[in-house]
Amino acid sequence: MELLQFSALLSLLNLLLYHFPFFKFVYENINMGGMARIMLAACLFILVVVVNFFAFYLLIFLLRRVGQFLIGVFFALNGAAVYFILTYKIIIDDTMMANLFNTQYSEASAFFNVWMVVSILFLGVLPAAYVMAQRVNYGSWKRFGCTMGISLGVILVSIGCNTKNFLWVGEHDTELGGLVLPWSYVVNTCRMENAKARESQQEILLPDAKITNDEPSVMVLVIGESARRDHFSLYGYERCTNPLLSAQERLHTYLANSCNTYTMACTKSILEYKEENDLYEILPNYLYRNGVDVYWRTTNWGQPPVHIAHFQEKEYVRANCTCGDAQYDEALVCGLRELIESSDSSKVLVVLHTSTSHGPKYTEKYPKRFEVFTPVSDKVESVSRSNDQLINAYDNTIVYTDYLLNRVIEQLKEIEGRHTAMLYLSDHGESLGENDLFMHGVPMSIAPKEQIEIPFLLWTSDDWRTLKPVKEATQHHVFHTVMDFLSVESPVFDPEMDLFEP
Template sequence: MLKNNITITRFVLLISATIFILFHYPFFKFVFSNVDYKSLNGVILIISLVILMLVVNAFMLYLIFFLSRAVGKVLLVMFFIINALAVYFVNTYGVIIDETMIGNILNTNYDESSSFFSIKLVLYVLLLGVLPSIYIIKVKIENVPAKKFLKTSSLTLLFIIVLAFANATNWLWIDKNSKRLGGLAMPWSYSVNTPLFYIHKYKKNKKEIILPNATIADNKKSVMVLVIGESARKQNFSLYGYSKNTNPLLSKIPNVFHFDATSSATYTTAGVKSILDHKDTGDLYEILPNYLYRNNVEVIWRTTNWGEPPVHIKDYQKRDDLKSNCAVNCDYDEVLLAGLKEQILASKKNKILIILHTSTSHGPTYSKKYPAQFETFKPVCNSVELGNCSHDELINAYDNTIVYTDYILSKVIEDLKELKEYNSAMMFVSDHGESLGEKNLYMHGVPLSIAPKEQYEIPFIVWISDSSKQLKPENNLTQHHVFHSVLHFLNIKSPVYDEQMNIFKN
């Protein structure tokens, strides 16, 4: 039975043990899967990690509660609620709460975040978050004298240092697996990675680095439609040899080409930035739409998604802006096509870049990302808890999003074919791939250094009109090929242009 009055020492030990029991199953599941736990060194490492986890959490809580019990209680309640949410996503989708995942979370919009809601999530929050918080709020904690505090904290710190050095032979293993270990340790995963995310974001985005001026080399009418896919993985496109016919329309259209490609990241913000960047860099250089708009190209951005770098153009249109001109399937990505051809024809400029940022294959609610008539493969997974669906149901739901993507791309091509005065092209590149239960991983966001191929092998599909330029026999493209290929197609001369990164023939 828990006491209403408890000393600070016993309290922090109790809370540390509770955090360990409730939230560290994923951490030690990973450890047991990657350590020879039958060997003496493996046993020592596991025991050391257990002790270290308990002692470090207790030590930090001891410091906080000695300084302020009120602040300590507020922080602990936050930790338990956030821990519950974090462990739900770790257990359900196999995610790792590292810096990149923190970026995903902080940049997620309401529509996307609400798609994760489930009864299981509520139970996690209530049982693992709210119930312990009630005890934390009600319990009376008795402080200790300063002398005892200094003695206890000094001995504890010394013990942590000794334990760390006693495991010096395991430092290499810990360093090798630091991303996963750090992303599964609660509450350290998010409490450390959140400030790191903001620090790095501030450093990267202090000021957009302007590229050198470009010039338009001719007056020929040219239009490029760049479609940025969401969570589309290459292996589920029949164009790439997938056994199910997920590309029934594109496969029949002349002048459609596909290339093997990889993404630069496994999450949207970094993936989209790479598609729009002129080279692989962590700096915020002027991105493709901003650069071309500043250099007198007509640039139109239409989006049902989020997560792009700052876009500085006149015609930036979101879903709600497009709905007024939409007649069919306006709650899906088809809204991006509403009045598209008419907007191109209304332009007074000869060079036009259209960017369509889709959201079609984003999970976990794959079955809600396409109209009913595109449910080609059945039965489908309708649960946000993807592990509760059979593998076939999950794959069917995802494959239907690819069928819908195929339709949208074919409609873009149909519109472009009608623009007889223009040299036209369409380029489809995904921001990243998607895991669908392989290795017990779902969706995306695993650090690229340890990500499975499903999360970074992406489709790179190109269509060109008969009068347009031909394509090089390229393969193994990157997302950075987009910037230079668009410049070449529109005949934009720039000091940053790299012919090696262009997919079109001269």
């Protein structure tokens, strides 16, 4: 058989045998009507068929019999996967893969039954045997180039016609990704391995630092999530999204851009001493190792590994919140003053890693009483008509951010006998429908300004330190500014990147 025909047949088989759960999910959860519904369903159908065709063609052309063998193995595993998806209603994500690899034989054998054997035989083993046994005429490089080019074109066009609907895909990415076979278990096994590698990644230690005085000082570093600068009234937004912070004195605003458009890369940039591909000791680890009392509270994820005594994750932070709004980011700022006052160190750093403006479900990120702009919606069916309701919901997350930052400042003001400061910046921005783009993560080379222009605020309790008269900052200013405020002297300290006067 010609490779073109064979790959088309494989893609069709893959669709018919293994994608019933995927399209069942799409049918049950697609919530928009009319043309958008048809467009999205058609796009997903085309993507499943063409992307698999593309991948199968590529694998077999480049690896020949090995490629065929590999796809045969995928089909056999697909047979098992589809059985478990239908029988146990599971979604194959990275945690599911981690569970699978940690399962003992005794636990696994509990799943064993006749239907499983029959399903795996007919849906997996038989198709796999056919794939492996087929003789294929691989064709020329020229034909390979044409086929790859055309299929890539079809993929890009169908994505291009559906950018608006990708808000829906973003909302259901775990389920959709978990039901696309064989890529759910292939990609999620890689993700799991990647996460493991990241966890155990060794950072390159920086030269030792020393604290140069006993003057008690406290820095609260708040790392925001998906907050864009032009939706802060502090930066001239026509809506009043910063009613509380606008009334604060000693609050300085800086113009800043993020170093990237996704959380993992941006939090690394915020915490490292300069832009590096390698992982150098990050700010909290470095300060902790050199004698600063460091706390990290998070409702988010994606930061490089943190090695400090007080690392408080979402579950812990929420369980210990006594403020009443524990399911929101209020939990991060609840009891902040008590936390700081309980420290007997003269130098304290508290990092709060928030998730307040993370999409696409902005309406779930703030308590109802912060719903200042209405009507709100983050459902695709309303967004396909206009973005206004989505923007209302997003702006409410900024109003809530304003409240949270103000609570940090008010608590710091109550602390006696210590110089305090709060530094707030976002990891990256967010698209809200400009050029039909939503959320973030567009490659840096073509990223729109909405995804990289971030708010960067610095508040100080008193005149202990003077700020330089600069208007612009970068994410790398954080490392050096925090170090200086906590009087930490180090060979890597760069006075150029410090917002305080020496």
